[in-house]
Amino acid sequence: MTQAYPLQWPQGRRRTPAELRREAKFRKVKDDQYGWRSQYHLSIDDAVERLETELSRLGATLPVLSTNFEKRLDGRFRAKQPSSDDPGVAVYFVLDGQPHCLPCDTYLRTADNIAAIAAHIEATRAIERHGVASVAEMFAGFRALPAPGATPWWQVLAVPLSASAEEIEAAFRKLARERHPDRPGGSHDMMSELNRARDAGLKERGGSNG
Numbered sequence: 700m701t702q703a704y705p706l707q708w709p710q711g712r713r714r715t716p717a718e719l720r721r722e723a724k725f726r727k728v729k730d731d732q733y734g735w736r737s738q739y740h741l742s743i744d745d746a747v748e749r750l751e752t753e754l755s756r757l758g759a760t761l762p763v764l765s766t767n768f769e770k771r772l773d774g775r776f777r778a779k780q781p782s783s784d785d786p787g788v789a790v791y792f793v794l795d796g797q798p799h800c801l802p803c804d805t806y807l808r809t810a811d812n813i814a815a816i817a818a819h820i821e822a823t824r825a826i827e828r829h830g831v832a833s834v835a836e837m838f839a840g841f842r843a844l845p846a847p848g849a850t851p852w853w854q855v856l857a858v859p860l861s862a863s864a865e866e867i868e869a870a871f872r873k874l875a876r877e878r879h880p881d882r883p884g885g886s887h888d889m890m891s892e893l894n895r896a897r898d899a900g901l902k903e904r905g906g907s908n909g
Contacts (some may be wrong), residue, residue, distance in 0.1 A: 701763045701888055702763075702765060702888070703763055703764060703766070703770065704765070704770065705767050706765050706766055706785060706787055706789065707765045707789060708765075708787060708802060709789055709800045709802055709843060712802050714787070714804055715804045717784075720786070720804065720805060720807045721805070721806060721807065722807060722811075723805075723806040723808065723811035723814070723815065725740075725811050725814040725815070725818070726739060726741065727739045727740075727741050727745050740808070740810070741808075741810045741811065741814055742810060743809060743810045743813070745810065746810040746811070746813035746817070747764065747776070749813075749818075750790065750813050750814070750817040753820040754792060754820065756820075756824060757794065757824060757834060759799075760794075761791075761792060761793045761880075761890050761891050761894065763790070763792070763887055763891065764788065764789075764790050765790070766789075766813075767787075767809070768783065768809055785804070786804060786806065786807060786808055786809040786812055787802065787803065787804030787809075787812060788802070788803055788809060788812045788813050788816065789802040789803075790813075790816055791843055793891065793894050794834070794835055794838060795835045796898060798842065798843040798891065798898070799838055799842055800841060800843035801816045801819065801820070801841055803816050803819075823838065850892070850896075852897070852899035852900045852903075853896075853900065855892055855893060855896035856870040856897065857870060857874070858870045858900075862900065863904065867900040867901055871893060871897040875890065875893060878893055
């Protein structure tokens with residue numbers, strides 16, 4: 700299951716060497732009471748707000764933002780915590796029924812890496828307007844691979860390996876009612892694993908969930 704803390708970097712993706720990370724130009728602009736405009740570094744919350752907005756516009760579901768910053772019980776980041784030696788971030792989400800992951804560790808600050816992912820999504824959506832490729836097609840290279848040792852799809856769905864596409868869908872719907880984050884005991888991670896299992900099962904059957 701995808702973990703929000705500590706950072707779960709996607710397997711197979713190269714890391715940016717620490718010495719090559721750089722300052723970013725993402726800023727928050729504020730006007731004071733006299734009309735003077737100033738620019739500030741983005742806070743974690745500022746960057747997360749940008750990312751959440753872009754994920755919503757993208758139509759992504761079940762997002763999990765994985766970082767080395769701890770969160771409070773309400774899901775927001777703790778205001779005061781020591782800087783991490785690893786400012787990398789990775790956002791996991793489902794798009795058109797497929798799990799995706801957008802990682803970034805280009806910049807020195809965690810907030811800037813989150814903002815960079817938001818900017819990437821915004822730019823990709825803008826490219827789609829030219830009609831050459833859909834957002835889903837452009838994000839195909841960011842499909843998330845299951846973590847090493849991930850539970851096989853048929854075990855997650857509690858069906859036999861020989862289950863038909865119809866049985867896979869039926870098991871998914873039943874378990875989704877129990878594991879959805881809006882249900883008691885459910886969570887985004889549980890639904891993400893359930894989606895992965897359903898997609899893997901249908902792929903083996905040559906079917907589609909779209």
